[in-house]
Amino acid sequence: MELQKSLSLKRKKDNDIKFVIIALYVFSLILFGFLMDTPQEIFKGIYNILIEKDILITDYIGIGGMGAAFVNSGVLTLMFIYILYKLKINFNGATIASLFLIAGFALFGKNLINVWPIVIGVYLYSKVQKEKFSKYIYIALYGTALAPFVTQMMFSTTASFLIRLLLSLLVGISIGFVLPPLSSYLVRVHQGFNLYNIGFTAGMIGTLFVSVFKSYGFAPDPRLVWTTGNNGVLSVYLYIIFLSMIAVGFYMNNRSFKNVKDITTYSGRLVSDFVMLEGFNPTLINMGINGILATSYVLLVNGDLNGPTIGGIFTVVGFGAFGKHPKNILPIFLGVFLGSLTKMWAINDPAILLAALFGTALAPIAGEFGWRYGVVAAFVHSSVVLNVGVLHGGLNLYNNGFAAGIVAAILVPIIEAFREDEV
Amino acid sequence: MKHIKKRVCKIIDELITYFFVIGATNIDINLQEKEDHYKILLRGNYTTKDKSKIEKLVKYLKCDKQEEMEEYYWELAGESDVDTELTLVGMMTDNAEINISEDMIEVVLYRYK
Numbered sequence: 285m286e287l288q289k290s291l292s293l294k295r296k297k298d299n300d301i302k303f304v305i306i307a308l309y310v311f312s313l314i315l316f317g318f319l320m321d322t323p324q325e326i327f328k329g330i331y332n333i334l335i336e337k338d339i340l341i342t343d344y345i346g347i348g349g350m351g352a353a354f355v356n357s358g359v360l361t362l363m364f365i366y367i368l369y370k371l372k373i374n375f376n377g378a379t380i381a382s383l384f385l386i387a388g389f390a391l392f393g394k395n396l397i398n399v400w401p402i403v404i405g406v407y408l409y410s411k412v413q414k415e416k417f418s419k420y421i422y423i424a425l426y427g428t429a430l431a432p433f434v435t436q437m438m439f440s441t442t443a444s445f446l447i448r449l450l451l452s453l454l455v456g457i458s459i460g461f462v463l464p465p466l467s468s469y470l471v472r473v474h475q476g477f478n479l480y481n482i483g484f485t486a487g488m489i490g491t492l493f494v495s496v497f498k499s500y501g502f503a504p505d506p507r508l509v510w511t512t513g514n515n516g517v518l519s520v521y522l523y524i525i526f527l528s529m530i531a532v533g534f535y536m537n538n539r540s541f542k543n544v545k546d547i548t549t550y551s552g553r554l555v556s557d558f559v560m561l562e563g564f565n566p567t568l569i570n571m572g573i574n575g576i577l578a579t580s581y582v583l584l585v586n587g588d589l590n591g592p593t594i595g596g597i598f599t600v601v602g603f604g605a606f607g608k609h610p611k612n613i614l615p616i617f618l619g620v621f622l623g624s625l626t627k628m629w630a631i632n633d634p635a636i637l638l639a640a641l642f643g644t645a646l647a648p649i650a651g652e653f654g655w656r657y658g659v660v661a662a663f664v665h666s667s668v669v670l671n672v673g674v675l676h677g678g679l680n681l682y683n684n685g686f687a688a689g690i691v692a693a694i695l696v697p698i699i700e701a702f703r704e705d706e707v
Numbered sequence: 708m709k710h711i712k713k714r715v716c717k718i719i720d721e722l723i724t725y726f727f728v729i730g731a732t733n734i735d736i737n738l739q740e741k742e743d744h745y746k747i748l749l750r751g752n753y754t755t756k757d758k759s760k761i762e763k764l765v766k767y768l769k770c771d772k773q774e775e776m777e778e779y780y781w782e783l784a785g786e787s788d789v790d791t792e793l794t795l796v797g798m799m800t801d802n803a804e805i806n807i808s809e810d811m812i813e814v815v816l817y818r819y820k
Contacts, residue, residue, distance in 0.1 A: 285765070285804065285805050285806065285807075295771075373775060374771055374773055374775075376773070376776075378775075378776060378779075413709070416774070418774070418775055419774045419775050419777075419778045420775070420778055421775050422775055422776070422778075422779050423778070423779055464778070467779060468778065468779055468780070468781060468782050469782060471779075471780060471782050471783055472782050472783070472786055475783070475786055475787050476780075476783045476786075476787070476792075481779075551790055553787075553790050554780060554783060555776065555780050555783065555792060555794055555795050555798075556794075557770075557776075557794060560770055560771075560794065561766070561767075561794070652789060652790060700789060703789070
């Protein structure tokens with residue numbers, strides 16, 4: 285039996301439909317932004333976002349206002365959708381995950397300017413290797429985690445504008461240039477049990493860069509810009525978006541939930557591409573369910589909906605196409621919750637809210653080894669994540685991905701050593 | 708260095724793991740490097756009664772070749788013995804032929820240079 289693998293005309297059409305649907309969801313961010321603020325407030329807010337440092341945790345709603353934060357997120361993500369479309373990328377789970385990651389982090393750290401030096405660095409690497417840029421596009425998209433390095437160099441020294449500009453470009457492009465070989469190499473360390481592989485890679489690179497910076501007396505100052513009091517309007521927007529995902533997925537899936545349950549049979553370990561394995565329609569339903577669960581978690585623990593937490597929710601939704609489903613993310617929430625009962629912090633502290641949402645990077649541990657191990661992983665993760673940020677000075681936006689990589693690299697070999705079943 | 712041959716090794720490694728999963732005890736491997744492609748042939752018996760494991764092989768290897776996925780994740784192929792990465796093998800190969808008989812499976816993969 286010969287397997288048909290070429291991209292047929294029908295598949296090309298399916299690809300276009302997926303692009304349009306995701307683009308419409310991204311466009312809703314812009315629409316929501318313009319419903320929240322006037323165009324004048326939005327443009328002023330975006331200007332404020334562009335001239336600020338982006339070190340963790342910088343909530344763009346606090347810097348530029350609700351409208352500016354959402355418009356920044358929507359426009360930036362649409363730009364990346366356009367690039368992916370022009371590069372003729374096969375639209376799959378990894379594409380959706382990377383786009384939702386951009387949309388989420390563009391609410392607290394990625395903006396219309398600071399991501400491009402990283403992308404240019406990856407582009408230059410592809411040219412040096414004499415390869416197509418499209419081969420490295422996911423590394424470029426995920427790699428924008430280190431965008432705060434660009435703004436940090438630009439806005440935290442008293443050097444002349446030209447020097448600061450050159451320094452920020454140099455650092456951003458250098459980071460992008462070394463990302464491709466490192467990201468594929470370091471994925472072996474956690475064996476794909478950390479879904480945010482670039483977060484782990486970016487943590488390593490960030491640690492190296494910040495160590496050098498500190499040797500020259502340049503230490504990033506931590507900050508916390510965290511907005512509160514917007515749970516009402518933001519939860520309405522989020523629930524509408526996620527319920528519509530379920531409705532659209534249900535309608536396109538011949539008005540059924542067929543294959544949705546099958547998604548939960550996968551461990552979620554990299555590479556679990558639900559769009560390829562079970563189809564786009566059930567995947568869209570899974571994404572919507574994940575979104576409702578993540579949003580409800582934040583509200584149930586009396587947390588704040590704002591740029592960073594919506595970033596976390598969008599990540600859970602995006603990876604609903606690439607490894608996360610209710611069965612493997614709920615043990616993570618439970619593990620962080622149990623941690624709050626015994627540890628010295630509260631369940632709705634900013635860093636702990638983010639630990640629960642982004643800690644779902646470890647969902648494959650629950651999926652592969654069982655929910656109890658997922659709980660243990662999350663319990664450990666919620667402590668590790670509070671301790672590793674200092675290594676990269678808060679300049680790696682995927683701090684949870686860095687911590688999750690460390691947790692997975694240590695836990696997985698131990699769990700496997702005591703597992704009785706053998707291949 | 709692009710690790711071109713190492714990637715072929717990884718594909719074979721992953722398939723051997725799969726054959727072990729389905730209970731193979733006798734596996735033949737043939738790898739040929741041609742002018743413009745690699746031809747990878749694995750033939751082995753199987754003892755599993757779980758038909759879904761065989762069906763998954765077909766489903767996973769059907770994945771389209773995707774260089775952008777390969778470039779990021781190829782190091783994972785053949786790395787784990789608790790889970791398989793057959794979708795990755797599908798993404799790393801251009802064509803696949805599978806022949807399944809009562810107690811034998813033959814997989815032929817083509818990877819163009």
